[in-house]
Amino acid sequence: MTQKNEVFSRPLSPHLTIYRPQLTSMLSILHRITGAALAVGTVVLMGWLWAAAYNPECFTGIHTFLTGIIGRLLLIGWTFAFYFHFCNGIRHLFWDMGKGFEIHVAYRSGWLVIAASLFFTISTWIGALSKAGAF
Amino acid sequence: MKDSIRTPLAKVRGLGSAKSGTSHFLWQRITAIILIPLTWWFIYSLLHIANGGSQELVIAWMASSANAAALIIMLMAVFYHAALGMQVIIEDYIHCPSIKLSSLLLNAVLMFAFAIISILAVLTLHFHMIPQGVAE
Numbered sequence: 200m201t202q203k204n205e206v207f208s209r210p211l212s213p214h215l216t217i218y219r220p221q222l223t224s225m226l227s228i229l230h231r232i233t234g235a236a237l238a239v240g241t242v243v244l245m246g247w248l249w250a251a252a253y254n255p256e257c258f259t260g261i262h263t264f265l266t267g268i269i270g271r272l273l274l275i276g277w278t279f280a281f282y283f284h285f286c287n288g289i290r291h292l293f294w295d296m297g298k299g300f301e302i303h304v305a306y307r308s309g310w311l312v313i314a315a316s317l318f319f320t321i322s323t324w325i326g327a328l329s330k331a332g333a334f
Numbered sequence: 335m336k337d338s339i340r341t342p343l344a345k346v347r348g349l350g351s352a353k354s355g356t357s358h359f360l361w362q363r364i365t366a367i368i369l370i371p372l373t374w375w376f377i378y379s380l381l382h383i384a385n386g387g388s389q390e391l392v393i394a395w396m397a398s399s400a401n402a403a404a405l406i407i408m409l410m411a412v413f414y415h416a417a418l419g420m421q422v423i424i425e426d427y428i429h430c431p432s433i434k435l436s437s438l439l440l441n442a443v444l445m446f447a448f449a450i451i452s453i454l455a456v457l458t459l460h461f462h463m464i465p466q467g468v469a470e
Contacts (some may be wrong), residue, residue: 203341207338207339207340207341209339210339231419231423234416234419234420234423235419235420235423237416238416238419238420238445241412242448243418243449244409244412244452245413245448245451245452245455248455248456248459249451249452249455251345251389251393251396251455252393252454252455252456252458252459252464253455253464253465258389258392259387260398262387266387274347281373283379285370285373288366289370292363292366292367295363315437316427323377323381326381327381330381330382
């Protein structure tokens with residue numbers, strides 16, 4: 200590919216390595232990472248529904264796993280991934296409408312996304328654990 | 335030729351935009367907008383049923399036509415959104431053509447299969463078609 204680019208003197212933009220990490224680029228890649236993590240999470244969603252319909256023993260097994268330490272950590276991770284992808288996705292929808300491109304607005308909305316996803320994640324788990332009788 | 339960024343072969347083959355990119359872009363956003371209310375409803379529902387952890391609670395939840403319909407719409411949007419998103423990730427980061435093509439195929443097939451299995455499970459729960467001896 201590099202060879203081809205040289206032969207046809209294609210313009211090459213500076214790549215990742217020369218940029219200092221910034222909030223905007225970090226949130227951008229986090230959007231993809233959380234999206235991929237959530238795609239993996241859909242397998243659990245499918246397995247849970249499948250087990251509820253066809254295999255009660257498997258359902259109990261999934262429930263035991265998900266309420267264990269590893270399961271809980273995974274679910275907390277997916278909860279954050281969901282809320283982040285949700286909030287940042289709405290940020291993207293605003294960009295699609297041409298709004299919020301100014302640098303200071305992009306930074307402000309970025310911090311807002313982080314704050315909101317943490318707030319929603321914590322609220323959801325306070326709700327979930329208090330329902331489970333943890334406190 | 336030096337001034338073109340396209341190879342002669344690409345020109346001869348007529349490669350370039352497949353004129354179908356807009357559809358991908360639009361559906362990514364249409365499914366996203368559909369998922370805004372539905373995912374929140376889903377999390378809210380899970381908070382009410384998951385902690386009980388019993389199959390009966392899921393069956394009771396899915397007995398409602400509105401809940402079953404909402405979940406099926408959510409699942410269709412989720413798996414289509416996931417398939418479109420993973421497609422972009424694969425296209426961007428996998429450069430070897432054969433691995434890229436097989437990953438794209440696998441992604442499409444898997445996401446489609448997951449969607450069908452999930453929706454089938456919802457229908458089974460909703461219509462109480464749970465196999466004999468399975469439901470307690």
